[in-house]
Structure formats: structure tokens, C-alpha cells
Amino acid sequence: MNYRHLFEKPFFLSSFSLLILCSSACSQNKSSAPVIRFTKQMIAAESFESVNVFDVNNDGKPDIVSGSFWYEGPDFFKAHYIGPVKRYNEYWDDFSTIPLDVNGDGRMDFITGSWFSNSLHWKENPGNNTGIWTDHLIDSTGNVEAAQGWDVDNDGTIEIVPNNPNFPLKFYKLEKDAGGKASGKFAKTEVAPKQGHGLGFGDINADGRGDFIISDGWLEAPANPLKETWVLHKEFNLGQASVPVLVEDVNGDGKNDIISGQGHDYGLDWYEQTMDKSGKRNWVKHAIDPNNSMFHTMQWVDIDGDGKPELITGKRYRAHDTDPGVHDPAGLYYYKWNGESFTKQIISYGPLGEGKGTGLYFAVADLRGTGRKDIVVAGKDGLYVFYNDGAAAVSNKGK
Numbered sequence: 001m002n003y004r005h006l007f008e009k010p011f012f013l014s015s016f017s018l019l020i021l022c023s024s025a026c027s028q029n030k031s032s033a034p035v036i037r038f039t040k041q042m043i044a045a046e047s048f049e050s051v052n053v054f055d056v057n058n059d060g061k062p063d064i065v066s067g068s069f070w071y072e073g074p075d076f077f078k079a080h081y082i083g084p085v086k087r088y089n090e091y092w093d094d095f096s097t098i099p100l101d102v103n104g105d106g107r108m109d110f111i112t113g114s115w116f117s118n119s120l121h122w123k124e125n126p127g128n129n130t131g132i133w134t135d136h137l138i139d140s141t142g143n144v145e146a147a148q149g150w151d152v153d154n155d156g157t158i159e160i161v162p163n164n165p166n167f168p169l170k171f172y173k174l175e176k177d178a179g180g181k182a183s184g185k186f187a188k189t190e191v192a193p194k195q196g197h198g199l200g201f202g203d204i205n206a207d208g209r210g211d212f213i214i215s216d217g218w219l220e221a222p223a224n225p226l227k228e229t230w231v232l233h234k235e236f237n238l239g240q241a242s243v244p245v246l247v248e249d250v251n252g253d254g255k256n257d258i259i260s261g262q263g264h265d266y267g268l269d270w271y272e273q274t275m276d277k278s279g280k281r282n283w284v285k286h287a288i289d290p291n292n293s294m295f296h297t298m299q300w301v302d303i304d305g306d307g308k309p310e311l312i313t314g315k316r317y318r319a320h321d322t323d324p325g326v327h328d329p330a331g332l333y334y335y336k337w338n339g340e341s342f343t344k345q346i347i348s349y350g351p352l353g354e355g356k357g358t359g360l361y362f363a364v365a366d367l368r369g370t371g372r373k374d375i376v377v378a379g380k381d382g383l384y385v386f387y388n389d390g391a392a393a394v395s396n397k398g399k
Contacts, residue, residue, distance in 0.1 A: 033304055033306060033336055034304070034391035034392060035345055035391065035392050036303060036304050036334075036345070036388060036389075036390065036391060036392070037388075037389040037390065037391070037392045038347050038348075038375070038386040038387060038388060038389060039386070039387040039389055040348065040356070040384060040385075040386055040387075041384060041385045041386075041387060042382060042383070042384050043064060043071055043076050043376075043382075043383040043384060043385060044066075044069070044071070044079065044382065044383040045382050045383075046066065046067055046068070046069065046378075046382070046383055047090070047092065047379070047380045047381075047382070048066045048067025048068070048085070048092050048094055048359075048378050048383070049091075049092065049094070049095070049316075049359035049360040049361070049378055049379050049380065050066065050067070050094055050095060050096055050097045050112070050146075050359060050360050050361035050378055051064060051065065051066035051097055051359065051361065051362060051363055051376050051377065051378035051383060052064075052065055052066075052097035052098070052099055052110065052361065052363045052376075053065070053363040053365040053367070053376055054099040054108045054110075055073075055108060056070050056072075056080075056107075056108060056125065057072070057129060058106070058107065059073075061073035061074050062074075062365055062366075062367055063076075064076050064363075064376055064383075064385075065082070065097055065099075065110060066097065066378045066383055067082075067085050067092055067094050067378070068081060068082050068083060068084060068085050069081060069082060070082055072129075073367065074367070074368065076385070080129050080130070081130075081132070082123065082132070082133045083123070083132045083133050083135065086116070086117070088116045090318065090321075090380060091115070091116070093114045093115060093116045093117055094112050094114070095112065095113040095114065095115055095144050095145065095146050095147065095360055095361070096111060096112050096113045096144070096146050096147040096148075096162075096360070096361050097110050097111075097112060097361055097363075098110055098111040098112070098147060098148070098149040098158070098160060100122075100149065100157075100158065100160075100174065101182055102122045102124070102136075102174060102182055102184050103124065103182055103183070103184035104176075104181040104182035104183070104184075105125075105127070107125040107127050108125055109122055109123055109124050109125045109133075110122065110123050111123075111138070111147065111149070111160050112147075113141070113144025113145075113146060113147040113162050114144055115143045115144055115145065116143075118140055118141060118142050118143055118144070119137060119138070119139065119140050119141055119144070120137075120138040120139050120141050120144060120147060120160065120162055120172065121135055121136060121137055121138060122135075122136050122138060122184075123135055123136075124136060136184070138160070138172060138186050139172065139186070139188060141162050141164050141167065141170070142164040142166070142167030142168075143164060143165060143166075143167070144162045144163065144164060145162075145163040145164070145165055145197060145243055145263075146162075146163050146199075146243040146296075146297070146360050146361060147160055147161060147162040147163065148160075148161050148163075148199065148201070148243065148244055149161070150171075150201040150210065151210070152171050152173075152201070152210060152221075152225055153173065153225050153226055154209070154210070157174060157176075159171040159172060159173050159174075160172040160174075160186065161199065161201065161212075163195065163197070163198065163199040163243045164195060165195065165196055165197045166194065166195075166196070167194070167195065168190050168191075168192060168193050168194060168195070169190070169191040169192040169194070169195040169199075169212065169214060169219070170188050170189060170190045170191055171188075171189055171191065172186040172187070172188055172189075173186060173187045173188075173189065173226070174186055175187055189225070189226050191212060191219055191230045192212075192214070192219055192230060192232060195214045195215070196214055196215030196216060196240075196241075197215060197239075197240040197241060197243075197263060197264075198213075198214065198215045198238050198239075198240065198241020198242055198243060198245050198260065198263065199212070199213065199214060199241075199243050199244060199245060200212070200213030200241075200244050200245030200246060200247055200258065200260075201213065201244070201247065202246070202247020202248070202256055203247070203256055204218050204220070204247065204256055204273070205220065205281075206254075206255070206256070207221075209221035209222075209223075209225070211247075212230065213238075213245045213247060213258060215237065215238045215239065215240070215241050216234055216236075216237050216238075217232050217233050217234040217235055217236065218232075218233050218235065219231065219232050219233075220232075220233060233281075235281060235282075235283060236258075236271060236283045238258075238260045239262055239265065239267075240262055240263050240264045240265060241260045241261070241262070241263060242260055242261035242262070242263050242295055242296055242297060242298055242313075243263065243296065243297060243360075244297070244298065245258060245259070245260045246258065246259040246260075246298060246299075246300050246311070248300050248309070250270050250272070250337060251272065251337075255273040255274075255275070256273060257270055257271055257272050257273050258270065258271040258273070258283070259271075259288075259298065259300070259311060261295020261296065261297075261298060261313060262293065262294070262295060263294060263295065263296040263316070263319065264293075264294060264296075264319055264320055264323045264324075265293055265294075265323065265324050265325075266290060266291070266292065266293040266324055266325055267287070267289075267290050267293070267295070268287075268288040268289040268290070268292070268295045268313065269285055269286060269287055269288055269290075270285075270286050270288055270342075271283040271284065271285050271286070272284040272285075272286060286341075288311070288335060288341075288342045289333075289335070289342075289344060292315055292325065292328070292331060293315060293323065293324055293325030293326075293328060294315045294316045294317075294319045294323055294325060294326075294357075295313050295314070295315070295316075296316035296319055296358065296360060297313065297316070297358055297359070297360060297361060297362060298311060298312060298313035298358075299311075299312045299313070299362070299364055300312075301364045301373060302373070303334050303364070303373055303375075303388065304334075304336070304391070305371070305372060305390075308337070310334045310335060310336050310337075311334065311335040311336075311337075311342065312332075312333070312334045312364065312375065313332075313333060313334075313335075313358060314330070314331050314332035314333055314347075314348075314356075314357055314358040314377075315328070315330050315331050315332075315357045315358065316357055316358055316359060316360065316379065317330045317352075317356075317357035317358075317359070317379045317380050317381040318380050318381075329349055329350050329351050329354075329355045330348075330349070330350070330351075330352065330355040330356060330357035330381060331346065331347075331348060331349040331350075331355050331356075331357065332346075332347040332348040332349075332355075332356050332357065332358060332375070332377060332386070333345060333346055333347060333349075334347060347375070347386055348386065352381055356377060356379070356381060356382070356384050356386075357377070357379050357381055358377055358379065359377055359378040359379030359380075360378075360379075361378070362375065362376060362377045362378065363375070363376040364376075367385065367387070368387065370388070372388040372389075372390055373388055374386060374387050374388045375388070
């Protein structure tokens with residue numbers, strides 16, 4: 001039975017949260033962008049760590065999918081059972097939620113990864129509101145820390161890329177028939193013999209092809225990513241990096257940089273790509289937020305509607321119960337580039353029950369048709385939506 005309680009409340013900063021906000025953000029407040037207000041709504045007390053948003057029942061309204069349930073839009077009150085997910089102590093063996101119509105029937109399915117069963121699966125949408133979603137094995141991959149969907153071969157359809165620490169790096173391409181219909185089957189391409197904790201994808205060397213980022217370097221994409229060799233460049237070490245690692249031009253100099261969090265330790269940083277006179281590529285590390293831990297996942301999305309993306313991330317609540325900072329308050333934040341550094345804004349912060357972490361896999365989507373992007377976060381601390389209410393009013397009193 002799904003025991004869920006629904007409530008809404010405006011987001012207010014506690015005095016302690018305000019102190020943290022000012023100490024980390026006000027000191028570098030060179031951005032004139034307004035602070036965005038959010039309304040926090042609990043969807044369910046379920047403790048799955050992955051969530052995504054897509055239209056399950058083809059009614060034109062976004063639904064929320066997390067673990068064993070999907071929650072019907074637009075109010076997400078009605079829960080539908082997807083099927084069982086195995087639990088290992090406090091972990092559910094469900095480490096991703098990647099929407100994709102795998103069998104070409106016009107209904108959105110999703111892909112998930114399993115750490116404990118060392119495998120990648122897809123869940124088949126039955127096309128009704130009551131049926132169990134059939135589980136299909138894609139491959140035995142090794143432990144899946146999380147998986148991502150990226151268009152590796154630039155054909156318009158995402159490939160599935162699991163992060164398998166200490167196992168080979170590979171991706172899975174959905175096979176299609178001559179008419180372009182998805183077949184329900186995947187073809188595997190191996191990229192490298194080993195990967196660590198952390199995975200990213202993006203064009204590092206500006207050749208128009210997406211490269212892979214792993215913890216100890218980047219893998220240069222060949223002209224044919226399905227058949228030719230990927231070349232490893234060991235130019236940095238990201239530690240136990242986030243999934244994903246972001247590849248973005250942070251400072252607008254025309255070269256893509258790297259944003260990486262520590263998934264099981266303190267630290268959130270960006271690595272500036274530079275080039276010396278000889279043409280050698282170098283990476284300059286800049287701290288974004290060294291005082292918080294377990295930045296396990298993140299997104300680069302325009303959350304304030306000014307046409308420029310922000311970094312959205314936070315603490316994964318109880319990533320491991322022995323991780324540095326595990327007893328620190330949980331938090332969800334966005335960081336805005338102000339031209340010189342990142343300014344931190346707190347969306348949620350505090351002890352369990354007040355602050356909210358990110359889990360393993362979160363979603364950013366316009367749930368109400370307002371034109372503003374909302375944030376949906378799962379985790380061991382529950383499933384929540386943070387509705388984006390736009391910019392806070394600025395008072396001129398006393399000026």
C-alpha cells in the first residue's frame with residue numbers, strides 16, 4: 001500500500017539557513033538576477049531515490065514516475081502501481097528513470113539501472129492505468145551507480161550510458177527497423193576497459209562530437225563512435241565524481257568547461273579549460289561550494305527564466321551512512337554564474353523534515369504550464385515537488 005500525505009507550504013528560510021545563504025552567496029553577490037521563490041509540496045513518503053517526469057497515459061499532461069509508482073498529473077494525488085522493486089537494507093535497487101519509447105508502440109517506457117543485481121533494465125508501459133509494467137533485462141552490466149541518456153552518435157535518439165565503477169564503460173543503442181520503429185532491443189558498444197565513479201558527456205575539443213568524461217580523464221569521440229576507438233586523455237582526476245559530470249562553457253570563452261561534484265565527500269567545483277601557447281590543454285580548478293557534501297547529481301537548466309542556465313544540485317540524503325558530512329543538514333540549491341563566480345541560492349535547507357536532498361536522479365519540468373520550470377526530487381527523505389513561483393518581489397522601502 002502506498003502511504004502518502006500531501007501538503008503544500010510556501011518556502012521560508014530559517015534564521016540558520018539565512019545565515020548560510022548570506023555567508024556563501026551575499027559575499028559574491030555580483031548578480032542582479034532576482035531570487036526565485038518555490039512552493040514545496042510533498043508527493044509521497046516513498047524512499048526511492050530516482051524520479052522523472054513524462055506523459056505516461058498520453059493525456060497531454062506530465063506525470064511523475066518514481067520507483068514502484070507513477071503519480072497522475074496534473075495534481076499528482078492519484079498513485080498507480082508500476083511493479084515491485086527489490087530493497088537492500090535502506091536502498092531500493094532502482095538507480096535511474098530515463099524515459100524512452102523502447103518498443104515503438106507510442107507509449108513512453110523507462111530505463112533503470114540496478115546496483116545490487118548488476119544490470120540495466122527497461123520497464124514496459126502497459127498502456128493502461130492499472131497494469132503492471134513488464135521488466136525487461138537489457139544487459140548484465142556490473143554495478144550501476146546511475147545511468148544517463150545521451151545522444152552519443154548524434155542520430156536524434158538517446159543512447160543509454162550506465163556508470164559502472166570498476167567495470168568497462170559502454171553505451172547501449174536502441175535498435176530500429178528499416179522504417180525507423182524501435183524494436184525493444186539494444187546493441188552494446190564498449191568504449192573503455194574501466195571507469196570510475198562519475199560520468200559525463202559533451203564536446204571537450206570543439207570537433208562537433210560528444211566526448212565522455214570519466215573520473216580520471218576524458219575519452220575523445222572518433223568519427224564513428226559505434227565502431228572506432230575512443231582515445232583517453234588523462235588530464236584531470238575528479239575523484240568520486242557526480243553522475244552526471246556537466247560539460248558546459250561556464251565563462252563564455254568558447255571552450256567547454258567541466259562541473260563536477262563529489263558524490264561521497266565534500267566539494268563542488270568547476271574546471272576551466274585553458275590552452276597554453278603550445279596548444280596544450282590545461283584545467284584550472286575553481287571551488288563552487290566546498291562546504292557541503294554528497295553532490296551526487298546535478299543539472300544545468302535555466303530556472304529563473306532569464307535565458308541563461310543555472311547549476312541545480314544538492315546533497316544526496318544518506319548516500320552512504322559513513323560519508324563525510326552525512327549528518328549535515330540536507331539541501332537543494334541553484335548556483336548562478338555572475339560573470340566571475342557562482343552565487344548560491346537556497347531552495348531548501350535544514351534537518352530531516354525541513355530540508356530536502358536530491359537523491360540519485362531528479363527532474364526539472366514545467367508541471368503547471370506556467371512557463372516556469374519546477375523541480376521534482378526523490379530520495380530516502382521522500383518525494384517532493386518544488387513549484388517555481390517566479391521572482392520574489394523586491395521592496396524599495398527605506399531606499
